[in-house]
Amino acid sequence: MAKQSVIERIEKIFIEAQNSSQLNMKCGIYNKEMTEIVNRYKTQVVAWDNQMNMQENAFPSATQSLWYSHYLNKKKLRDLGIETKCIKMRPTVYPPNQNQRLSIHYSHDGKNLICKISERLLYQKNFYRNGRHIWQDGSNNRECEHYIIRSQSVNGKCICPSCGHEDIIENLIDGCDYCHTKFHMEDFDGKISSVYMPNNNSKSRDSNMLKKFSPVIYMIVVMAVLPFVINKPSWGIPLTLMALIIFLYIFFSIAGKHSVSKGPGRNRVSVDKLHEVDPLFSEEYFIASLTNKLESIHYAERMDEISAFTYCDLSHKIAGYANVLSCKLMECVITDYKSDDKIQILDVNVVMNLAEIMGMMVQNREEKIRLRLAKSIESKTSAVNDIIVYRCQSCGASVSLLNGGKCSYCGNSMEMIRYDWVVTWYDSKCS
Ligand SMILES: [Zn+2]
Ligand SMILES: [Zn+2]
Incomplete structure (x- = not known):
């Protein structure tokens, strides 16, 4: 009963939001159902880390694109002769304890209810090669966001993932009135679509800024100390003032350029342009789902294996990532957005942290990536197809990312660009 009333309350809020055309609003109501989905997913992650085999249905609580990044990672580790064991995974507690930081936010993209659960995540796993412990990775109690997506219109009805027809769940299970596709009850459960650690973000940006200013700071110290060294203390005040003016000038010009060319300033301008075309675009959700694609490319x-969502040749990049056993998205900035009557183009700058195996050693390196993504102008709010398995447009059979998005019945290729962002250009360098 209680579970029902929470979902009803959220639905009511979004109906009101729709009436005032403010659909991408957020609200924070604790929700047992959503926390249970996160815990089911966590249990599946632990089992996955600890098992040798790689069955396709190991992550029923994850969307296909999230499951796929796990799958490619495991396959890569197996081929590198590496085994993993999860040693810590703290479940999400509902209702939250008094001193626990847990927050739940909902947003609606018009077709899906998107729920974000943020908490401090305690997760750790060990890596072994030939039985020897080589590395440890985890979340170290850092802030972590689990995104849950549920195919559900604002009025609480379900949306047919094949054709977009809106109906009650019982009718869709009997077969959609329009496209006649039959679904299972589980197809409409909420699923974890991505996991993101935003804390990585600020750390990397701050250290970059400090590095940029260190020569300026040295110069100021030298100018302030110089009068005393050459025994002319009366020069002290004018010289220090001059240094301060130079510092402020450089600070504002670098900080200004930083935020306009690739920083938050540019990001905001591009997202504003995007919102004019797609008012329900969620930047957070976009970044979280881009994580799955970038991880898949690295694994x-x-x-x-990645041609379903990569429309440019990355064979040489894949070869360069041969020893990557783990990677994390540190920073993501949208730098430009363009659209015409056919297509939308998005330019993104990304910083990733890669862990690579060299013999029995694991080394970290930072990688800067410039990406261009494209999506059909028809597809505004994304992810409808991601919730349940992808489907073939010509015969309706389910399509797996495993064989490059090709239908195994009729051989038809899924055109991902019609539904979701695909990578059309990719340039990376290590720093
Ligand atoms: Zn349908
Ligand atoms: Zn087919």
Whole structure:
């Protein structure tokens, strides 16, 4: 009963939001159902870390694109002769304890209810090669966001993932009135679509800024100390003042350029442009789902494993990532957005942290990536197809990312660009 009333309360809020055309609003109501989905997913992650085999249905609580990044990672580790064992995974407690930081936010993109659960995550896993412990990775109690997505219109009805027809769940299970696709009850459960650690973000940006200013800071110290060294203390005040003016000038010009060319300033301008075309675009959700694609690219061993969402040849990049056993998105900035009557183009700058195995040693390196993504102008709010398995447009059979998005019945290729952002250009360098 209680579970029902929470969902009803959220629905009511979004109906009101729709009436005032403010659909991408957020509200924070604790929700047992959503926390249970996160815990089911966490249990599946632990089992996955600890098992040798790689069955396709290991993550029923995750969307296909999130499951796929786990799958490619495991395959890569197996081929590198590495085994993992999860040693810590703290479940999400509902209702939250008094001193626990847990927050829940909902947003609606018009077709899906998106729920974000943020908490401090305690997760740790060990890596072994030939039985020897080589590395440890985890979340170290850092802030972590789990995104849950549920195919559900504002009025609480479900949306047919094949054709977009809105109906009650019982009718869709009998077969959609329009496209006649039959669904299972589980197809409409909420699913974890991505996991993101935003704390990585600020750390990397701050250290970059400090590095940029260190020569300026040295110069100021030298100018302030110089009068005493050459025994002319009366020069002290004018010289220090001059240094301060130079510092402020450089600070504002660098800080200004930083935020306009690739920082938050540019990001905001591009997101504003995007909102004019797609008013329900969620930047947070976009970044979280981009994480799955970037991880898949770093874990892939062959081009056809990622060709469903990569429309440019990355074979040489894949070869360069051969020893990557783990990677994390540190920073993501949208730098430009363009659209015409056919297509939307998004330019993104990304910083990733890669862990690579060299013999029995694991080394970290930072990688800067410039990406161009494209999506059909028809597809505004994304992810409808991601919630349940992807479907073939010509015969309706479910399509797996495993064989490059090709239908195994009729051979038709899924055109991902019609539903979701695909990578059309990719340039990376290490720093
Ligand atoms: Zn349908
Ligand atoms: Zn087909």
